[in-house]
Amino acid sequence: MRIGTKLLLIIGIVSFIGITIGGIIYYFITRQAIEERIVAQLESITILKENQLNNFISEEMDDVIVLSSDEALLNNLINFNTYQKDEHKEAIQDILINKLQIDRDFLEFFIMDFEGKVVISTDPLQEGKIKYSEHYFREGKIEVFVQSFYYDTALQEPAMTIGLPLRNKEGEVINVFAGRVNLEDISELMVEKTGLGETGETYLVNKFNFMVTESRFYEGFALRKAIHTDSVKNCLKKQTQHGIYKNYLDEEVIGRYRWIARHEVCLLAEIGKSEAFEPLDKIVFSIAALSSALLALYITLGFFAGKAVARPIRTLTDNASALSGGDLDIKIDPLLLSKKDEVGQLAMAFNSMVVNLKKSHVNLEEKIALLKKEKEKIGAILQSISDGVFVIDRKHSVTMFNKIAEEISGFSSQEVLGNSYENVLKFVTEKKEKANDSFLRDAMETGEIKEVLSHTQLIRKDGSKVSVGVSAAPLKDSGGGVVGAVIVFRDITREREIDRAKTEFVSLASHQLRTPLSSISWYTEMLLDDGSSINRDVQKKYLRKIYQNNKRMVELVNAFLDVSRLDIGTLIFDIKPVDFKKIADSTIDELTTQMSLKKITLSTHYDQTLPEIQADSKAIGMIFQNLLSNAIKYNRSGGTITLSIEKKEPHILITVSDTGYGIPRSHHSKIFSKFFRVDNIKKYDTDGNGLGLYIVKSIVKQMNGKIWFESIEDKGSTFYVQLPLSVA
Amino acid sequence: MNKKILIRDLLILFSIVSSIFVITFLRPAPEQASKKIENITVKLKWVHQAQFAGNYIAQKKGFYKDESLQVNLVPFSFEDPTIEAVAEGRALIGISGADELLLARSKGVPLRAFAVIFKTNPVAAYALKESGITKPQDFIGKTVGLQRGTNVDLLYFAMMEKLGIDREKINEVTIGYDATELLNGTTDVSTGYIINEPYEVIAAGREVNKILMADYGVNMYADVLFATEETIEKRPELVEGFLRATLKGWQYAIENEEEAIDITLTYAADRTQSHETYLFTTSIPLIHTGDSPLGWMEEEEWDRIHDILLEQNILNKKMNSKDAYTMKFLKEIYIN
Structure with a gap:
């Protein structure tokens, strides 16, 4: 990931979290403030209503107390108790009814005897009824008692009755007085919705969990609806608190509840949560809008901040990649170097690195050049x-x-x-x-x-x-x-050849030279031992034999040397223009004696246009010498030899024909081998060493020529040597 | 800050948030206590009518089932009266008057009440409005119809004695369990249940004056829930469960009048809606006054019942009324 993106991401995340947290905090603070305001409002309402309730009940109590100490009423009552006369009763009823008419807060006043029997009532239907088990009677016998909020069976309606003792002047209790309070005012007080919005209400719950006043929303709840919400439970534990909770309609409300110990009721004031927090929706919208705007702003700032940070780094990166590409002459932006921040430091460090690198690079290049030279030298040496x-x-x-x-x-x-x-x-x-x-x-x-x-x-x-x-x-x-x-190897084929040739030479020499040497040795011994007793002719004969053998040895040694030289390659050709006819003639001259001995006639056919050819005269001589001496050697006495030298472009062809013993067919393939001698001639002549044709072939081969023959046994042979006109 | 640390912190934050989420929302639902369902029979004080609406609600709304109870509500029959049915084990729980219970106990039948539904006894005298009869004193010289052999005449006798009215001056006749005699002029005043017979007068298009005898100092807990002492001692969880569900049923009925009547009609198929509505609405003030918990019993009331019965010679000797009831279950339900 690029640093700019990273920065952007980090700033984005951080600001998102920050804004979110900020938004949430703001939301909750606002919510808290609203809640507090609502709670304060509810609190003032509850306090107000509690005061009104207390005041109302206190007023009613005061009224009843005042009435119970009315002298006329007490006097008439005492009289009534004594005389049971209707006039006293009517007088009392007048007082009470009068009071009822003035004070609409009461529905009924009545007086009970000690059995709880209603003796006088503003409602005649109630007279005679026995209130023995009613609390306002039982408690009212002793002191003033408010029986608040109960369903009166006799009246078939919710009621609140204040009971208290009636006393004579001596302070003795003579009767129990009770005033039934009109609950309309309290209901109105509770249903009064000022400050409670559309969803708010206040209501009272008694200690048996019953709602004692009517609901703002539903009829018939008074003294019927049992409420077991946590808030009511807490309130009935005499706690005064506020909070957000679910009310008896299972709706979320902000509420405040207050235990009114004096009347043993719980006063609750509630306002619908959704209504209370309605302004919050707008705030949430504003927060969201503001947050989005802030986030956008931060991201934009982050984008530019990322760019600002990334740009110099990218410049340095470009420089670095140029550097790694081998460009040591890069210049760092002086603007970067002048910066005092981390980027500036980085640029400085980078710059000094470049300088150092350049220095060492120069050194390195020198050394590399040196090494290169050395390497080339070594390479040249090795190559050469x-x-x-x-x-x-x-x-x-x-x-x-x-x-x-x-x-x-x-x-x-x-x-x-x-x-x-x-x-x-x-x-x-x-x-x-x-x-x-x-x-x-x-x-x-x-x-x-x-x-x-x-x-x-x-x-x-x-x-x-x-x-x-x-x-x-x-x-x-x-x-x-x-x-x-390092592996060093050389071609030792020639060395091995030489080696072999040497060995061969030694073994051949020892073998081939033994026969003439033995002869010479034998004849020489004969001459030395019996020199005097042998006649001159015999001596001569012996000496001739010695001479012949010696000559043969010389020839043999020469042939060996030629072969060796050919084999080893030490025969050095001295290339000069050579006249073949001259060489042929001189060879023929050398062989005249032998030919005359065998009475052989030689005819020569030289091509008159034959040019001088670049060749080694000695080698050419050896060709003629060997072919002609073979033609003599293996010819019959009185036979003929034909030598022809012709120009056959681009070759020169030498042909030597004889009328000798010929070569058996079976030996044709072997006659150019070293030391090979055809069987049929061994019986005629022992004077061959089997090297002549080998030598000729070797020479011809070296001169890039060809040699072949035609031969019929007992008829004669013809050898052909074809040499290129230019031997070069 | 090191980037890795930042990422790590974010991861930690994320895992905390997700853990909270998981803990909050994926918490396994608390296991339902699977108790064995108990089959019990409850013998009612009378035939099926809104007088027992709380029981019907508890049944239909599954409140009994919540207490692992399968309740069989059996109406009263003369062949097998409630007291006997419970005493002899044909029903586990009964609904009957406190007077009957005390009487049974005086005969050595070990029954015990554990709650009262009708705190104010519905026994009443009623007269046509034009008769001008508004109080027991007005009965003098009139023909009063009495339902013999029930707690109706018992309360009547007690009331007259309490008020010191000389019954010699009254023509007392025996009537059936309805308002026929009043409507055909046989009686000036008839007696019965305030929740029931006056309806017939109203239904007949006449106006009625009702005189609730309890108003005249002779209240007797009318519908008490009771069982044998043995049941109460040995199977308290069963009794408590039944009571809890029944009270819940009654509270529901009080808060949901129309539904309560509808459900009642599924039991009392022969009744009309208007009859049951009358019955129900007149019953509620007798059951519930808002200044004590539903079902709650008072020592004084039991004492007074005992005293009345003694005075009426229904009981031939004093007994300890405290033994006739227990507050154990009510206290368990309301206080704990």
């Missing part, structure tokens, strides 16, 4: 080393592969680099072709340079094998730990 070199790391994957290595293995460095060397470069033993790379692991394990002693071959890309000499040197880090290895 005449041996194949490759480097592997600890995991055997190839990290360097030089040109010679490419040449030897046939793999390009791309094919090898990064691969595990085992997967590409397979070193095997020469004979059994088993993997032979333990030297490498040894080197890496022991940390010592290891060289392969046995004959090892490398399998090239094309599947062919090349003999290699290979050694591995471990690469060590500064702590001496092996981190890889």
Whole structure:
């Protein structure tokens, strides 16, 4: 998340919570204030009504007390009690009725005897009834007693009756007086709704939980409706409190209740909660509107604050990413650097970091250039080393592969680099072709340079094998730990060839030279032992034999040397313009003696347009010499030899035909092999060494020419040598 | 402030708020006490009528069921009077007059009252308005119809004696349980229940004067709820439950007059609505005056009942009226 968003979010959440809490607090404070105001209002109403109730009842009590001490009434009563005369009764009734007419607060006055029997009443129907069990009678015998709010069975209506004793002058109780109070005024007082709005009311509940006055809303509740709400219960426990509660209609109200001990009633004043809190709805709306506006404001501020904080940071971030992109020349906004706050400090730190980075970067670049040069040097060295070199790391994957290595293995460095060397470069033993790379692991394990002693071959890309000499040197880090290895290998095919040629030469020399040497030794011994007794002819013969054998040895040695040189490649061609005819003629000259001995006639056919050809004259001479001497050697006496040299663009063709023994068909494929001698000629001549044609073929091959033959046994052979006109 | 701390605090706040929510709103409902439903029979004082409206309400509104009671309300019958039915165990609870209860006790039947419904006895004398008879003293020289063998004549005798009226000067005749004799002129005054017979006079289109005998010092608790002493001692929870539900039924009836009458009519199918309405409205002041709890009994009243019965020779010897009733259940219900 971006810092601006974060900031915005935090400010948003914090201000939302703040505003919500603030709104709630404001709401509750307002609500509290309204509640308090309502409660205060209800309180004043209850106090007012309680006072009015008290006043009313007190007034009625006073009236009854005043009336009970009326002298005329008492005198008449005493007389009535004594004489039971109607005139006294009527006098009393007059007094009482008179009072009733003046004071509308009373419905009935009556006087009871000690049995509770109504003896005189303003209502004649009541006379004779016995009020023995009524409280106003029982209590009224002793002192003034208000029996408030009860349903009078005799009257069939709710009533309040004040009872009190009537006393004579001596203070003795003579009767009980009672005044029945008109409850209309109290009902009016209670139903009076000033200050109670549409839903408010005040009512009285007696200690038996009965509503004693009428409800403002329902008829017939007086002394019938039992109320068991918590507020009434509390009130009946003589508590005076206020609060929000459910009233007897199960409606939420703000109410105040007050226990009026004097009359043992609970006075409740209530106003509907919804009505009371109606102004609150408007306030809630205002709070919501205000909160939304504030929230919007805070979020806007947060947005800009976030931007203000985020912008320099973003600038620095841009700088940093430019820096990481390699741009060391970035300039920090001087405005940022001049700031004194955290961002300014950050910018300063960033700036000094950039400067330091630049310094070290310059150093680093110098060093890198140096290292690069060194690396290039090493690379050049490695690349130009005449041996194949490759480097592997600890995991055997190839990290360097030089040109010679490419040449030897046939793999390009791309094919090898990064691969595990085992997967590409397979070193095997020469004979059994088993993997032979333990030297490498040894080197890496022991940390010592290891060289392969046995004959090892490398399998090239094309599947062919090349003999290699290979050694591995471990690469060590500064702590001496092996981190890889350098493997150096070279193509030792030629060395191996030379080696073999040497061996072959030695064995051949010892074998081929033994026969002439033995002959020479034998003839020389004969001459030395019996020199005097042998006649001159025999001596001559012996010496000729020695000479012949010696000559043969010389030829043999020459041939060996030629073969060796050819095999090893030490025969160095001296390329010059060569006239084939001249060389042919000089060779023929050398062989004249032999031809005349066997009475062989030679005919030559030289192409007259034959140019001089770039070639080694000695090698050409050897071709002619060997082919012609073979044609002589394996010819019959009196046979013929034909030599022709023709130009056949782009070649020159040398043809040597004889009329000799020919080559059996079965030997055709072997005649160019070293030391091979055709069976059929062995019986005629022992003077061959089996190297002539091998030498010719080797030379022709080196000159990029071809050699082939046609031969019929006992008829003769024709050898063809085709050489390119330009030997270059 | 560290952002993590802020988030943590918000999380804590959130979890507190949600815990409060969960605790407040997801609190499991209190388990209903599942008690075994008891089947009880209640023998009424009279036939089905609004006199027992509280019982009907308690039944129909499930107040009895709330107390784990299945109540069978059995009307009075002459073949099996209430006192006997309860005494002999055919009913667990009975509704009858305090006088009958005391009489039964005097004969050694161990019954005990535990509440009173009709605190003021409804026994009354009634006369046509044009007769001008308004008080017992007016009966002299007139023909008074008496319902023999009930507590109606008992109260009448007691009242006359209390008022010192010489019954020799009155022509007392026996009448049935209605106003026929008054309406056909056989009597000048008839006696009966203020809640019942005067209605017939009114229904006949005549005006009536009612003289409630209780007004003349001879009140006797009319409908008391009672059971055997054994039941009260051994099965108090049953009695208390029944009483609680019955009182609740009565309070409901008082507050809901029309519904009470409707429900009554489902029991008293042969009655008219206007009859039951009259019965009910005249009963309420006798049951309830607002200056004492419903069902509440007074020692003085029991003493007076005892005294009246003694005076009338209904009881042949003094007895302790306190043994005839118990306030235990009322106190349990109202005070605790």
